[in-house]
Amino acid sequence: MEKSILCIPVFLPLIIGFVMLLLPNRLSSLFRVLTLIISVITFVLGIIIFTSGGTNVTWSIVQLGEIKLELLLTATPLGNFMLLFAMGFGLLITLYSLKSRSLGDDRDNANIYYGATLLTIGGSAGILLSNHLLALLIFWEIVTVSLYLLISTGKDNSNFAATKSFAMIGASDAAFMLGVFLVWVCSNENIAERTLVISSISLPTDSVLPVIAFLLLLLAAITKAGAMPLHTWVPTSGEYAPASVMALLPAAIDKLLGIYLLLIIVKKIFIIETAATLNLLLAIIGAATIIIAVMIAMVQHNLKKLLSYHAVSQVGYMILGIATGTPIGIAGGIFHLVNNAIYKSCLFLCGGAVEQQTGTADLEELGGLGKKMPWTFATCLIAALSISGIPPFNGFVSKWMIYQGVIDMASGQAGTIAGLWPVWLVAAMFGSALTLASFVKLIHSMFLSRLPSGLKNTREVSALQIIPMAILAALCVIFGIFYSQVPLQKLINPLLPSLVGENAEYKLSLWNAGLATVLIAAGIGIGVLIWLIGRLSDKIRIVPTWTCGEIQENDKMIVPGTHFYKTVSSMDGLKQLYTGQSKGYFDIYDQGGRLAMALTGFLRWLHSGMLPMYLTWLTLGLLIVLFVVCGIL
Amino acid sequence: MNIMFYVLLLFILIAAVIAVETKNLLSSVICIGAIGFGVSIMFLFLRAPDIAITQIVVEVLGLIILIRATISRDLTFISGDKEFFGTVVSVVIIFMIFLVGIRVFDTIPEFGQPTFAQAHNPASETYIEDGLEKTGAANIIASIILDFRAYDTLGEATVLFTSIIGATVILRRKSRKALGELE
Amino acid sequence: MIGLLPAFVVIPLIAAFILPLFGKKGKDAATILANAVILLLLVLAVVAVYSGKQGIYEIGDWSIPLGINLVLDGLSALMLLAIATVATAAMLFSARYMEQYTAKAKYLSLFLLMVAGMNGVVLSGDIFNLFVFLEIASLASYALVGFGCGHEELEASFKYMVLGSVGSIFILFSVGLVYGHTGTLNMAYISQTIQNNGGLNAGLTFALALFIVGFGLKAALVPFHAWLPDAHPSAPAPISAMLSGILIKTLGVYALSRVVFNIFGVSQATGWLIIVLGLISMIIGAFLAIxxxxxxxxxxxxxxxxxGYVVLGIGLGAALIQKGEDKLASLAILGGLFHLVNHAVYKSLLFLNSGSIEMATGTRRLEQMGGLAAKLPYTRATCAVASASIVGIPPFSGFWSKLILIIAAILAGYYWIAAIIVFVSLCTLIMYLKVHRYVFLGQLPEKLQNARENKGTMLFAMAFLACLCILMGLLVIIPGLKEAVLDPAVKVLTGGFEYSRFVIGPGG
Amino acid sequence: MKGMTVIVKTISSWVKVLIILFGIYIILFGHLTPGGGFAGGVILASSYVMLMLAFGREFVQKDLPLSLDSKLDCLGAVAFAMIAVLGYVFGKSFFDNFLSQFGRHLRLISSGTIPLSNIAIGLKVGASLFLVIFILSTFRRDSSDDKQE
Known part of the structure; x- marks a missing residue:
């Protein structure tokens, strides 16, 4: 029993999920019940493992040459922590999808949806528990495949999104695989003592091979987490995939896994404190992700796409926090990861609820839903305030910790990255401000402005869907108010020693936070004041619109809020960038596709179908073979 | 005999070149026939009457088919010019293979005297010396192809069988059933 | 077991000779007969592998090198099993699929001839005999490619025949050169003669080069591949499965590795030549496929x-043997051969899937399809399994063979080869994502509303191969299975000249 | 096509017998003198090809129907394979010349299974070569018919 406690959350969902994929659709109610039961079990086990740990499990699978593939399940503080959240999100999403799936018309895919959900749960448990890089890679790919399957259950163009996601993450998986083997090569001079066991690797990054290995693994981590410049699968799938899928994978579990891998490679496998360039690279990725993604998010018209770009942007904070290397920065990064998973899942679920009830995700066609869907509105508002870093919600605390991490780094370290601290700080804070700006637009367009006539009959979603959203919103508040008591002391502080060493003490400058709260509150207050004054001073005469005597429904006359930031997108310099971005010029997937097509086109031109041409190749080949084999050259 | 042999070789070569280069299909076919008969005479020089007979009868039959096919076609001339680039490439490639070939054919052993042969070459000697005793066939060729290496002959018969079945299949009139016929 | 070796060739041959006698009325009887023969071969092959017996069979009771011998060693047994497996599935699939065409009895006859030819190639211990059976299999495949008799099919068949004949001529010429130099046709004796003379001379090197080109053409290695993209799509689906699944491997890879490793002996130049051919094939094939x-x-x-993967593994093995790294070489060859078997299974499954799709929709154009997941659930499921295998998603078979190849490249210190393997896997991923995206996902076109799943033997054949795809990973994971199936085959190639001692015996 | 002139028809109907006899001779004495099943089979086929050229396809079709011809083809192949299998059954191994001691050297009846194999191969080769020529000529006719229509 002691041993199996680590195996169950990995293998139970994997096996059941795989079998489910092969079963026919008809049994969808069975699938639902089974998925719920298993996700409850795994969640409970996640709690047990977190509180009491577990015994190591070792199972050697196969020995290929000197490389051993073994299943090595170990409960580490970091892994346990992540496991708790991953399982928790799995359960929440299952709950949410029980109802929303049964309403949808795509029952055809029930087996794939629930099977892949279970595969995700089991695969992520495997990633978080395994202590062997190759086994980790295998679970990693299982999660990739289940992401593909989940996205492909969506409607319309989800096939495109699924393909793009799988292609991009698959590419990063390929890099991961190479990286793993390079790590093995570097792990020891002596071939017999080389290893892939994570806990016994510690590579200095002072020569070329380890650096390449690091970069390859980094590529895998940031693609999965969805950071720039490999983020493009997130918005595309955000646009087309079912909302619950987005809430489960890109918003929560993929981030968890990506950041988990990042922490592992930065803090355990490689020693990068000495390599200033790599640290700087991390910080640049973090800062750039924050700013650029939020800039793009601001001008989006599609609800889910906007949320996806924010999901990208938030990753930047985590990476930046980790890049600081200070205890508080890392703690902030991890805390932000948790917070982001909470509020971003909540936002996606709200978005999904709205889309499900109204049938559209286009912000210009929505509006005035605050009265029709009060619960959704409330939870969405809380989550939006959290993500924008407004006290007293959780996003504020973790962002604050990251700011402080950046400042600490400046005082504690030397080097380029520390010297550039204002850049990081400004990026983080400016990003936060822009986030707020874009959520003002989101809330306005969805819940405030005017209700379009087509949406008169919109109703609130069912209780089963509200519960997860409410839980998440409540968590936002709890983690924000009792940040020190609940998440930091109970969850995050215990695992810091395993990441930054024994002197993992940090002091959260409380007065700073308090002051900021006051300042921000004051800022808002002043804003309200200005608005009131403006309202008082300018007397506005309100008259009905003159319609030449004709009776006219002016339904179209709504301010959708999407135009708030049109000025931004039409600014010189930015305008070209925005156009290029919307055409996919900065999308590695698109550019790679173009390159591949050009190459293929050339090769196809060579395959003209003319027999004499083929014969010419044949003889040319013969000639080369002759020269090589006979050694005449 | 040697001189005759080389004359024959030259004859075959010339016929081959004409067969490739001429634009009249019928001439080309006739040249191919000439090559075949030349080859069968060469087999006779090499004292291989079995192969000579086979070569001649197959040649006759093959020629009949080819001529019939040619004269019943409307188009007996090949039209169109050859591509200059293609010709150049072919010539260059052939020249280079020829260069390699010179080295290779240098090593080709005397007829019937393998360079790499073991001191005692069991197979061919046994065929010649003990063939009659072992198989009872006076014609050594027959003893080889139908007894020692009868399995090869089975294979060759199968090659013929396969090509006949293949030809009948490819030349059949109707290849697919109409959609309604399926069930 | 050894006493039954000729059965692998003679049973399908006799059945093939009898089958054309069945006319239109005896179609069902012919189908049953052909299926029974193939099943019998499968049983025999399983017994051959399972019993682990090795040995030679002298035909006509003539001791070698007087007569021709059949050799059953690890590699032959593995190939026999692969041929029988793919043939079983393809034959089952044909039972229903080929109802669309006429002349089914002749089709079955050609099918069996192809199988007999491949079995003959695999078992033969005589280089000329190998060529003869290679010709049988090739001729049968030329005819089968043109079986549809449409314009496109005939053109493909013609191209295939011309290029295939050029390859055959190279091989035949090379056989002649070898006989001229060594005075024997028995592969073991050729090998022994070469060893006794301390290596190759210019003539034999030339012969080796011709063999590489000839077999490389049969294996469709770039730049000798030009016939394949026309021929394989034009054939009826079960034949495409046979061609891609097993024919190119038997006539190409098997024969090539037999000649290079066991007869001529490996050298650095040939090893690297084969590696480079493999790499070029991998990359160019992948880009063209996308x-x-x-x-x-x-x-x-x-x-x-x-x-390309298969050949790469084998070439890497050759280069490593030459360097004296025998353990690594056997790992690389294990990867290559395992990939060969895996590819046989999943590629034939993919072609059967394509047949099922084509039968249901009447088209092969990707853009004319879409949303078929709902209409063809079983085809979709099996196709997903096969795609996962070919891409190399972990629990499926393809992952293990690619993993072995990558590990072998890494251990040998050729990181760039490992990188190329991984990169081509990525291309493979993209091309099969494309297949799923266009065929199974997306919108269902109006025209295909009536598409329906093909049941019966077709479904059974696909399910059989899909199960194999899932279970094949066990071949390396379970040590007992690996020792029984793959290791003997690897030993044959790493052993090199051991082959001649094995065939001739200690006295020779 | 109704064949060639009367002269050709008459002569070829006489020569036919000679050619067939020659073919049979080549086949039967294949184990004693140069020649054998393959060459003899081709000669047999060529006699019928000559008839076909002289008299037209319909005439030959009456004499040797296509279905019979293809049956003969299969029969020859099966017979040859059966000789191999009989070696397995009665002798030591597959293709064993189990009759090799039967008869005396240099006589017609000698050398065991070799003459039998020659006959089987002669039958097979003759039938199949004629078959392929016949089919080729039929096919050409069909395609030209298509053009006229």
Missing amino acids: GQEDLKRLMAYSSISQI
């Missing part, structure tokens, strides 16, 4: 790419 709009043509190009 751009295709025709389902079967895409799969055909992907076959070129996949055969």
Whole structure:
């Protein structure tokens, strides 16, 4: 029993999920019940493992040459922590999808949806528990495949999104695989003592091979987490995939896994404190992700796409926090990861609820839903305030910790990255401000402005869907108010020693936070004041619109809020960038596709179908073979 | 005999070149026939009457088919010019293979005297010396192809069988059933 | 077991000779007979592998080198099993699929001839005999490619025949050169003669080069691949499965590795030549496949790419043997051979899937399909399994063979080869994502509303191969299975000249 | 096509017998003198090809129907394979010349299974070569018919 406690959350969902994929659709109610039961079990086990740990499990699978593939399940503080959240999100999403799936018309895919959900749960448990890089890679790919399957259950163009996601993450998986083997090569001079066991690797990054290995693994981590410049699968799938899928994978579990891998490679496998360039690279990725993604998010018209770009942007904070290397920065990064998973899942679920009830995700066609869907509105508002870093919600605390991490780094370290601290700080804070700006637009367009006539009959979603959203919103508040008591002391502080060493003490400058709260509150207050004054001073005469005597429904006359930031997108310099971005010029997937097509086109031109041409190749080949084999050259 | 042999070789070569280069299909076919008969005479020089007979009868039959096919076609001339680039490439490639070939054919052993042969070459000697005793066939060729290496002959018969079945299949009139016929 | 070796060739041959006698009325009887023969072969092959017996069978009771011998060693047994497996599935599939065409009895006859030819190639211990059976299999495949008799099919068949004949001529010429130099046709004796003379001379090197080109053409290695993209899509689906699944491997890879490793002996130059041929095939095949709009043509190009993996593993083995790294060499060859078997299974499954799709929709163009997941659930499921295998998603078979190849490259210190393997896997991923995206996902076109799943033997054949795809990973994971099936085959190649001592015996 | 002139028809109907006899001779004495099943089979086929050229396809079709011809083809192949299998059954191994001691050297009846194999191969080769020529000529006719229509 002691041993199996680590195996169950990995293998139970994997096996059941795989079998489910092969079963026919008809049994969808069975699938639902089974998925719920298993996700409850795994969640409970996640709690047990977190509180009491577990015994190591070792199972050697196969020995290929000197490389051993073994299943090595170990409960580490970091892994346990992540496991708790991953399982928790799995359960929440299952709950949410029980109802929303049964309403949808795509029952055809029930087996794939629930099977892949279970595969995700089991695969992520495997990633978080395994202590062997190759086994980790295998679970990693299982999660990739289940992401593909989940996205492909969506409607319309989800096939495109699924393909793009799988292609991009698959590419990063390929890099991961190479990286793993390079790590093995570097792990020891002596071939017999080389290893892939994570806990016994510690590579200095002072020569070329380890650096390449690091970069390859980094590529895998940031693609999965969805950071720039490999983020493009997130918005595309955000646009087309079912909302619950987005809430489960890109918003929560993929981030968890990506950041988990990042922490592992930065803090355990490689020693990068000495390599200033790599640290700087991390910080640049973090800062750039924050700013650029939020800039793009601001001008989006599609609800889910906007949320996806924010999901990208938030990753930047985590990476930046980790890049600081200070205890508080890392703690902030991890805390932000948790917070982001909470509020971003909540936002996606709200978005999904709205889309499900109204049938559209286009912000210009929505509006005035605050009265029709009060619960959704409330939870969405809380989550939006959290993500924008407004006290007293959780996003504020973790962002604050990251700011402080950046400042600490400046005082504690030397080097380029520390010297550039204002850049990081400004990026983080400016990003936060822009986030707020874009959520003002989101809330306005969805819940405030005017209700379009087509949406008169919109109703609130069912209780089963509200519960997860409410839980998440409540968590936002709890983690924000009792940040020190609940998440930091109970969850995050215990695992810091395993990441930054024994002197993992940090002091959260409380007065700073308090002051900021006051300042921000004051800022808002002043804003309200200005608005009131403006309202008082300018007397506005309100008259009905003159319609030449004709009776006219002016339904179209709504301010959708999407135009708030049109000025931004039409600014010189930015305008070209925005156009290029919307055409996919900065999308590695698109550019790679173009390159591949050009190459293929050339090769196809060579395959003209003319027999004499083929014969010419044949003889040319013969000639080369002759020269090589006979050694005449 | 040697001189005759080389004359024959030259004859075959010339016929081959004409067969490739001429634009009249019928001439080309006739040249191919000439090559075949030349080859069968060469087999006779090499004292291989079995192969000579086979070569001649197959040649006759093959020629009949080819001529019939040619004269019943409307188009007996090949039209169109050859591509200059293609010709150049072919010539260059052939020249280079020829260069390699010179080295290779240098090593080709005397007829019937393998360079790499073991001191005692069991197979061919046994065929010649003990063939009659072992198989009872006076014609050594027959003893080889139908007894020692009868399995090869089975294979060759199968090659013929396969090509006949293949030809009948490819030349059949109707290849697919109409959609309604399926069930 | 050894006493039954000729059965592998003679049973399908006799059945093939009898089958054309069945006319239109005896179609069902012919189908049953052909299926029974193939099943019998499968049983025999399983017994051959399972019993682990090795030995030679002297035909006509003539001791070698007087007569011809059949050799059953690890590699032959593995190939026999692969041929029988693919043939079983393809034959079952044909039972229903070929109802669309006329002349079914002749089709079955040609099918069996092809199987007999491949079995003959695999078992033969005589180089000329190998060529004869190679010709049988090739001729049968030329005819089967043109079986549809449409314009496109005939053109493909013609191209295939011309290029295939050029390859055959190279091989025949080379056989002649070898006989001229060594005075024997028995492969073991050729090998022994070469050893006794301390290596190759210019003539034999020339012969080796011709063998590489000839067998490389049969294996469709770039730049000798040009026939394949036309031929494989044009054939009826079960034949495409046979061609891509096993024919190119038997006539190409098997014969090539037999000649290079066991007869001529490996050298650094040949090893690297084969590696480079493999790498070029992998990359060019993958890029061409990505751009295709025709389902079967895409799969055909992907076959070129996949055969590159196999050849790469084998070439890496050759280069490593030459360097004296025997353990690594056996790992690389294990990867290559395992990939060969895996590819046989999943590529034939993919072609059967394509047949099922084509039968249901009447088209092979990707853009004319879409949303078929709901209409063809079983085809979709099996196709997903096969795609996962070919791409190398972990629990499926393809992952293990690619993993072994990558590990072998890494251990040998050729990181760039490992990088190329991984990169081509990525291309493979993209091309099969494309297949799923266009065929199974997306919108269902109006025209295909009536598409329905093909049941019966077709479904059974696909399910059989899909199960194999899932379970094949066990071949390396379970040590007992690995020792029984793969290791003997690897030993044959790493053993090199051991082959001649094994065949001739200690006295020779 | 109704064949060639009367002269050709008459002569070829006489020569036919000679050619067939020659073919049979080549086949039967294949184990004693140069020649054998393959060459003899081709000669047999060529006699019928000559008839076909002289008299037209319909005439030959009456004499040797296509279905019979293809049956003969299969029969020859099966017979040859059966000789191999009989070696397995009665002798030591597959293709064993189990009759090799039967008869005396240099006589017609000698050398065991070799003459039998020659006959089987002669039958097979003759039938199949004629078959392929016949089919080729039929096919050409069909395609030209298509053009006229």
